[in-house]
Amino acid sequence: MRVLVVQNEADDPPGRLGDWLTDAGVELDVREGPDLPANLHEHAGLIVLGGAMNAYEDDVAPWFPHLRALLRAAVAAEVPTLGICAGAQVLAVAMGGRVEVNEDGPEIGAYLIAKRAAAATDPLFGPLPITPDVIQWHYDAVTVLPPGAMQLASSPLCTNQAYRLGRLAWGIQFHIETTPEIVRAWADADAEQLEDYDLDLIMRQVEAIDDDIVEVWQPFAERFAAIVLDPSSVRAARGVPTTTAEPITDPAAIRAALAAEAHAAQSSRTSLPMPQWQPPDRG
16 A cells, blocks of 8 residues: 655655555555656555645646646545645645635644534544644644635644545645754755744754654554545545636635625525514513
């Protein structure tokens, strides 16, 4: 049971997520962006890792158009799929969502996220603590979820921390594959960009929650591996069916679609009768 792992940049490898999946019985086929297969016919799962590039930067990552096509195919064929950080952003864009610079600034270091109501019955997120520890390192965020996606987790600085598409596709804005050593390399690389941050303190916090990260997210990885090994074990998610059509990218078409949404929302408003107050019956 081979899982295609797309490594967009050298400094964000599968890390210990790869070890957890391998120990759980899944074989990994790690490919760098330019070396993607033509299709997923020989793979039972798909994982897309992070990277510093924006989800729309096809000039920086010329394999992104093909990667988006693979992601759409995975969602349509119900191939177990997991997008991590930039991988979650590319998945969202591929399926019609929107990614922008996070308006509340970057999330860097150790944070808590909060599960949403839909996560209670999710096969990956259901067993998680209500507010698990995560490692964050992102400047952009998914600001509009794809049609039919269900929000699974959020945080004060980033609304869409995790989401589910269809039956077997998930996106997570945070990192579960990293080690403190990997995060330290990112801190060194981004030191100039993050000159207003206390990176030494951030690293101490990252190291302090490392055992918690392993305790929570290794079982998560094992649950994903179990889904890869037996996709039929997962029932269809409740919600709106997910479209696999090409997303709208033309600015004029986007404006027209937003105007249509606003008009539909305005037209669908109905006035509800106000309850009539009655004096209490005091016998």
